[in-house]
Amino acid sequence: GAVVSQHPSRVICKSGTSVKIECRSLDFQATTMFWYRQFPKQSLMLMATSNEGSKATYEQGVEKDKFLINHASLTLSTLTVTSAHPEDSSFYICSARSFQGMDSPLHFGNGTRLTVT
Amino acid sequence: KQEVTQIPAALSVPEGENLVLNCSFTDSAIYNLQWFRQDPGKGLTSLLLIQSSQREQTSGRLNASLDKSSGRSTLYIAASQPGDSATYLCAVLMDSSYKLIFGSGTRLLVRP
Numbered sequence: 001g002a003v004v005s006q007h008p009s010r011v012i013c014k015s016g017t018s019v020k021i022e023c024r025s026l027d028f029q030a031t032t033m034f035w036y037r038q039f040p041k042q043s044l045m046l047m048a049t050s051n052e053g054s055k056a057t058y059e060q061g062v063e064k065d066k067f068l069i070n071h072a073s074l075t076l077s078t079l080t081v082t083s084a085h086p087e088d089s090s091f092y093i094c095s096a097r098s099f100q101g102m103d104s105p106l107h108f109g110n111g112t113r114l115t116v117t
Numbered sequence: 118k119q120e121v122t123q124i125p126a127a128l129s130v131p132e133g134e135n136l137v138l139n140c141s142f143t144d145s146a147i148y149n150l151q152w153f154r155q156d157p158g159k160g161l162t163s164l165l166l167i168q169s170s171q172r173e174q175t176s177g178r179l180n181a182s183l184d185k186s187s188g189r190s191t192l193y194i195a196a197s198q199p200g201d202s203a204t205y206l207c208a209v210l211m212d213s214s215y216k217l218i219f220g221s222g223t224r225l226l227v228r229p
Contacts, residue, residue, distance in 0.1 A: 006160070032215065043121075043206065043221040044161075093160055095217075102148050102210065106217060110160040 006109030023094030029074035030096035038091040119144040121220035138192040140207035
């Protein structure tokens with residue numbers, strides 16, 4: 001089946017630094033990828049929708065200058081948390097569609113646990 | 118704005134019990150509804166997907182039902198096992214977009 005690889009699985013960084021998270025579709029081309037954030041014991045909240053070759057679409061309340069998304073190829077999307085602060089500590093998960101259309105299943109990465117000290 | 122609610126938030130049962138997890142949503146204009154499993158610190162595993170025109174889906178010991186008009190779905194787990202312990206999330210895909218909107222999940226513990 002379709003596999004989405006997310007890296008790193010865990011990262012600890014100091015406040016003020018930037019962190020990049022990669023999301024790769026290993027055996028399919030993903031024209032659309034989604035980035036979610038999950039706080040402890042809470043649900044996944046959609047942050048942004050990433051389309052290959054175009055700017056990401058951010059959900060209301062998500063700072064696009066803080067969470068930079070790049071979808072430069074059909075198999076890779078990156079999320080960069082800029083000038084991270086402790087409140088950015090969370091679990092970030094990406095997902096990708098294997099083809100266009102509402103019937104396309106979503107495949108999820110295993111997530112990245114970000115801790116900002 | 119679509120809101121997805123899951124009840125109960127947490128559930129602890131002895132091994133072998135049959136159980137029901139509930140999911141409700143406020144906007145019935147959904148394309149499909151999906152149930153996922155999430156293990157601690159991990160990503161999501163899709164369990165069952167029900168199209169808006171369907172009433173239920175079954176996979177092994179799992180059965181999911183959908184009543185779109187009333188905005189409800191249930192996930193039935195038969196003969197629960199300790200390996201079923203995880204968080205179960207329901208999510209709806211809206212008719213108008215590709216966005217999945219998740220509920221807050223039910224944390225299930227099946228005691229040996």
